[in-house]
Amino acid sequence: MALINLSGYVFKDDGTAVSGATIQLYQTDSATLVTLSDGSTSTTTDSNGYWSASVTEAGATSGYDVKITSGSSLRKRRGNDRLQIEELDIRNDTGATQGGLLVANTTNSAANKVATFAGRNTTNANNDEIYLTFEIHNNADEVTEYARMTAVAIDVTNGSEDGEIQFDVMKGGTLTKVWSISSSTSGATSFDIETSTVTMAVDDFTIKSEDDGSAAILYMFADQGDDNADKWRLQVADGGTMTYSSLISGSYVTHMTITPHATVASSATTLHGTLTMGSTAALTNAGLVAVANQSNITGLGTISSGTWNGTAIASTYIAADAITGAKIADDAINSEHYTDASIDTAHIAADQIVASLIADDAIDSEHYTDGSIDTAHIAADAVTGAKIADDAIDSEHYTDGSIDNAHIADDAIDSEHYADGSIDNAHIADDAIDSEHYADGSIDNAHLADDAVDSDELAAGAVDTAHIGDNQVTAAKIFDLARGSVLVGNSSAATAELTIGSDNYILTSDGTDIAWEAAAAGGVSAGQALAFSIIF
DSSP states (O other), X not given: OOEEEEEEEOBOTTSOBOOSOEEEEEETTSOOBOOOTTSOSOEEOXXXXXXXXXXXXXSOOOOEEEEEEETTEEEEEOTTOOOOOSOOOOOOOSOTTSOSOOOOOOOSSSSOOOOOOOOOOOOOOTTEEEEEEEEEEOTTSOEEEEEEEEEEEEEOOTTSOEEEEEEEEEETTEEEEEXXXXXOTTSOEEEEEOSSOOOOOOSOOOOOOSSTTOOEEEEEESGXXXXXXXXXXXXXXTTSOEEEEEEETTXXXXXXXXXXXXXXXXXXXXXXXXXXXXXXXXXXXXXOOOOSOGGGOOSSOOEXXXXXXXXXXXXXXXXXXXXXXXXXXXTOOOGGGSOTTOOOGGGSOTTOOOGGGSOTXXXXXXXXXXXXXXXXXXXXXXXXXXXXXXXOOOGGGSOTTOOOGGGSOTTOOOGGGSOTTOOOGGGSOTTOOOGGGSOTTOOOGGGSOTTOOOGGGSOTTOOOGGGSOTTOOOHHHHHHHHTSOOOOSOOSOEEEEEEETTEEEEEEESSSOEEEEEOOSOSSOTTSOOXXXXXX
């Protein structure tokens, strides 16, 4: 409850202070004595005639009558007195929390008029104003106006008056209007804040439309609203649809529309312009809904080099099998975009790997399958000795005639490297075989061609009885033998006789050589059969 402070002075007619006078308070126009805040029912004047009394206000009251008693003298000051004065200067030093002015209407009503601040000028012009000023001393001990509350008659036309109330504060030494509430002839009421910062320490702030069916609208103007592009409007229409609009070419154009429905999933947000996501923005699956016809998705930009309009796309936001060959630009994929062993034959089209795509020394035996490398995939002269493993090449790997002298190292082929019967006339060069290349007894009838051996091919004594078959020596061969010598494989001496016509010959041998010698006349007659015997 408020504390009501009453005080005053009591003087005689000659101006002398009345000391010791009794002061009592009564309810206005009644005999009800009021108990003071200190619990007493009265107080007295001091030597200066001054008295003071405080009352704790208890509910509605019309005021207090003051009764002053000094001896037989009695005076009263009525609480219902009405005064009209030229000027009132109230200076209170009761305390820092005690105001110098209390204005109250004690009428028992839900709405009471407490005070009227009026301008009684007769100019009757638009923008006439009255104001209350708030003064404080500055550090030079100068009385300075720090704030002002002004009432303005915007329109004084009878029957269509418009008013405004303004709030001004001192800013940098100048009294500056910071906000105002005004009306207009259209019936609208505006609340204008003319400062750069507004701070409201409240839990909620509500803007609602004045009439049923009308929209709630919040306007925001930048740069004092000098240009159309500086003006924005946030509007909630009847039914809940919210739109964000800016002033373009003289009218507000919607950039985004939010349409609420029974559930969030059935609600819709429509962007009427381009959506650009910053480097830290994330578009998750939870923020997207299925689109039956994906061709209806337009204006979202293109994906290139792993980004969407400059923002990197994480693999978690790309559906499996969502990227096809048609969506990948030429030369867009390099080694950083595929994992180890992720490229197999299923992902390589026929003839798609060329030499320019393979790094030096990039492919070793683990990267190709058996039989995958054939002559079509090996460049000419690409296989060197260093690339061929020991014992890796056998007869099935070279063609007929592919191995010639140029490809055989000296002493590289011995008897274990050719099959039986694999060397015939076609594979032996002229004069290529001499006596050191065949073993003793390795040449028999089966290996001699008809007429292949003549006397020039026989060494002295090379033919003995072991090498002459039965009935194989004819007369012609005898004559041939007579012209030369025959080696006999027996070390004992032997002789033989030969008669041809009337001529006789003796064949002698010392165990090594055989020779014919003339003998005495007589023997075989001409035309008779030749008789030849050798006796050992």
